[in-house]
Every structure is written in C-alpha cells, then in structure tokens.
Amino acid sequence: MKRLSILGATGSIGHSVRTLLADAPGLYEVEAVAGGRDVAALAETARALNARFAAIADPAAGRALAEALAGSGITSGAGPSALIEAAQREADVVVSAIVGVAGLAPTVAAFAPGRRIALANKECLVAAGAFFMAEAARQGTEILPVDSEHNAIFQALEAGPRKAVEKITLTASGGPFRLRSREEIARAVPKDALKHPNWSMGAKITIDSATLMNKGLELIEAMHLFALPPERFDAVVHPESVVHGLVSFVDGSVTAGLAMPDMCVPIAHCLAFPDRIVTSCRRLDLVALGRLTFEAPDEGRFPALALARAAMAADGVAATILNAANEVAVAAYLEGRIGFYGITDTVAATLDRINGGPAPASVADAMEADAQARRAAAVLLPKFSAKAS
Numbered sequence: 575m576k577r578l579s580i581l582g583a584t585g586s587i588g589h590s591v592r593t594l595l596a597d598a599p600g601l602y603e604v605e606a607v608a609g610g611r612d613v614a615a616l617a618e619t620a621r622a623l624n625a626r627f628a629a630i631a632d633p634a635a636g637r638a639l640a641e642a643l644a645g646s647g648i649t650s651g652a653g654p655s656a657l658i659e660a661a662q663r664e665a666d667v668v669v670s671a672i673v674g675v676a677g678l679a680p681t682v683a684a685f686a687p688g689r690r691i692a693l694a695n696k697e698c699l700v701a702a703g704a705f706f707m708a709e710a711a712r713q714g715t716e717i718l719p720v721d722s723e724h725n726a727i728f729q730a731l732e733a734g735p736r737k738a739v740e741k742i743t744l745t746a747s748g749g750p751f752r753l754r755s756r757e758e759i760a761r762a763v764p765k766d767a768l769k770h771p772n773w774s775m776g777a778k779i780t781i782d783s784a785t786l787m788n789k790g791l792e793l794i795e796a797m798h799l800f801a802l803p804p805e806r807f808d809a810v811v812h813p814e815s816v817v818h819g820l821v822s823f824v825d826g827s828v829t830a831g832l833a834m835p836d837m838c839v840p841i842a843h844c845l846a847f848p849d850r851i852v853t854s855c856r857r858l859d860l861v862a863l864g865r866l867t868f869e870a871p872d873e874g875r876f877p878a879l880a881l882a883r884a885a886m887a888a889d890g891v892a893a894t895i896l897n898a899a900n901e902v903a904v905a906a907y908l909e910g911r912i913g914f915y916g917i918t919d920t921v922a923a924t925l926d927r928i929n930g931g932p933a934p935a936s937v938a939d940a941m942e943a944d945a946q947a948r949r950a951a952a953v954l955l956p957k958f959s960a961k962a963s
C-alpha cells in the first residue's frame with residue numbers, strides 16, 4: 575500500500591482524490607489531510623479517509639477540529655506549524671492542492687528524498703518556480719503535474735528527448751466568456767464568471783479561467799516544469815477540453831494527451847506512475863463528440879495572457895508579483911469590490927508599480943515579494959472599484 579497525504583483535502587481536487595481512492599480500495603492509505611477553514615468538512619474528510627492526522631490552517635479552529643474528531647483516534651493541529659506537520663509526516667505521495675501561494679511553504683516542507691509530490695497547486699510554480707524545481711531536485715523529490723494540461727504534456731514528452739522538442743502547446747477552454755463581447759464581459763458579475771463550461775473547480779481557478787489568467791499561470795507553470803525557454807510554449811483555445819496538451823518535435827511529429835475533462839484522470843496518473851490503475855473516470859468517445867475545434871486566444875478581450883507572457887519573459891520576481899496581485903484582485907472581484915476587467919487592471923498596475931528584482935531564491939523570499947505585491951495591489955484596487963472598466 576502507498577501512503578498518501580493530501581494538502582487541500584476539502585477542495586475540488588481533494589474531492590477528486592477521494593473519488594479515486596474509492597475506486598482503488600486497498601492501494602492507498604491516508605496519513606494526513608489538511609484544509610483551510612472549514613472544520614466540519616475537514617473532520618468529515620479525515621474520518622471518511624481514515625487519516626491519522628488532520629491539520630487546519632485557521633489557528634483559531636484547533637479546538638473545534640479536535641472536538642469534531644473526538645472518538646475517531648485521529649490527531650489534529652491548527653495553524654501554519656500543523657500544515658507543515660501534515661506535509662512532513664511519513665508518506666510516499668503528497669498531493670499539493672491548497673489554493674494559492676498559501677500552498678508554497680507546506681509543499682516545499684513536504685520535499686524529502688524519494689518522495690513524490692502530485693502537484694495541483696500551480697501558484698507554487700508561478701511564485702517561486704526556479705527555486706521550487708531546483709530545491710525538489712536537490713532533495714531528490716519527484717514533481718508530477720496534476721494540472722490536466724501539464725499532465726498531458728508530461729505523458730506526451732515521453733515520446734522523445736527534451737532536446738528534440740520544438741514547441742509545447744497548452745489548450746484552454748476559453749472559459750464562460752469566449753463568445754462574449756468586451757462590453758458584455760466588462761459587466762460580468764461573479765455568478766456569470768463562476769459558470770465554467772467544462773470543469774467544476776474551486777472559485778479562484780474558475781475566475782482565473784474566465785479571465786484566461788489561468789492559462790497565463792499555466793504557461794509559467796509549464797516553463798518551470800519542463801525546463802524550456804518561454805518562446806517554446808503556446809496556448810490555443812479548444813472549447814471541448816479533450817486535447818489537453820501537445821508536444822511538437824523537430825521532425826514534425828506531434829504527440830498529445832487526450833481525455834475527457836475530469837481531474838480524476840491526471841490525478842490517477844500521478845498517484846500510480848509509472849504504473850496505471852483502473853478508474854471509473856469518464857471515457858473518451860470520439861464519435862459521440864463528433865468534432866474538436868481550435869482557435870487563437872483573443873488577447874484584446876483577455877489581457878491576462880499578455881501580462882503573464884511578459885512576466886514569464888522577464889524571468890525575475892515579476893511572476894511572483896503577478897500571482898499575488900491576481901490573488902488579491904480575484905478575491906476583490908468575488909466580493910463585488912471591483913469589476914471583471916478590474917482584475918487584470920489591478921495586476922497590470924501592480925506590475926507597473928513594483929516590477930523588478932531577481933526571482934525568489936527561497937520560500938521566505940517569495941513570501942516577502944508576495945506580501946509586498948499584496949500591499950501594493952490593495953492600495954491600487956480602489957481605482958478599479960464600482961465601474962467595470
């Protein structure tokens with residue numbers, strides 16, 4: 575049996591992991607689960623998975639969690655040190671599925687020789703990708719991408735040597751506003767933006783999918799995961815979300831990863847690699863689909879992509895700042911404090927204000943740059959309030 579810990583166990587990815595574990599009885603046992611603030615959900619998850627330890631990020635929720643777990647034999651803790659404990663307990667695989675840069679310190683704490691990180695948290699790689707990958711290599715920790723596009727690319731890359739890769743293409747669904755005019759998009763309220771056509775995911779990544787910032791973050795994520803220069807990566811809109819990623823080789827061959835849009839598929843790959851496990855994930859039926867379509871992303875209506883590309887090319891602290899400003903702006907949008915284009919306006923203004931400096935060389939460096947960017951973004955936000963620009 576493989577031993578598993580799940581950071582972000584109560585979220586959307588956490589739920590997909592639970593579905594998979596139910597599909598594969600006897601293959602995995604759960605050591606630790608961690609969540610943000612929802613005591614009842616975390617206690618229910620810990621009991622259902624028969625975990626040994628549960629950690630909640632909210633330092634004030636420790637007693638409530640212990641009470642909710644009373645009689646279960648599951649020990650628990652609260653606050654940052656409990657998250658670190660959850661990450662560091664003995665496990666073969668740690669699923670990193672906390673949302674946002676909050677997942678960076680626990681994920682790096684999980685690094686250990688021979689351990690595998692099933693990485694869903696893309697913000698880790700955006701905020702501190704160079705450090706993150708170097709540190710994982712230094713510690714002999716394997717990083718496997720859960721993000722569907724990167725997982726597809728990881729598998730497609732097995733077809734040839736890295737030096738023969740000409741181009742890597744990530745697909746984007748285009749989000750709920752793919753066919754809307756700029757004026758309509760400017761008026762979009764969170765309820766509209768939260769209606770993703772293909773995927774059911776947490777709120778933050780769903781808004782990122784609506785702005786296309788998600789694809790921008792994913793280009794940066796891919797650059798670090800696959801260690802190729804920025805110009806080798808491209809994004810194409812593919813509304814069916816069936817082809818997730820493609821690798822073009824120097825001889826003209828292209829390999830691609832296809833699957834139905836169901837996160838169980840890449841998670842199963844990460845848990846079982848290099849083996850495969852039987853799952854109840856949705857199966858691909860090409861005839862039922864009939865056709866697959868592709869189009870260029872419209873950077874006029876979706877400025878996030880160009881912002882992310884610029885940060886990617888800058889190769890310093892810019893991506894850390896972009897990520898922090900985006901997290902602040904998405905939260906403000908969800909709270910109704912700014913309009914839809916206020917998100918990318920805030921990111922652009924924050925990058926204008928404090929861009930510059932080397933890429934973070936440690937978790938502390940990344941968190942310091944993140945905090946500075948959050949303060950700047952918070953000051954800039956009111957400029958984009960009320961009126962949707």
Ligand code: NAD
Nearest residue numbers: 582583584585586587609610631672673676694695775776
């Ligand atoms: P979610 O909002 O559904 O779940 C987030 C999880 O993180 C929850 O367990 C929550 O309790 C926990 N959390 C939140 N804040 C925390 C904090 N400060 N400290 C500790 N835990 C905290 O999000 P999700 O959709 O599951 O996404 C998780 C990560 O996976 C994100 O980085 C996202 O980009 C990535 N991802 C998700 C999907 C998907 O299909 N949902 C696909 C690809 C990548």
Ligand code: MG
Nearest residue numbers: 721722723792
């Ligand atoms: Mg993705």
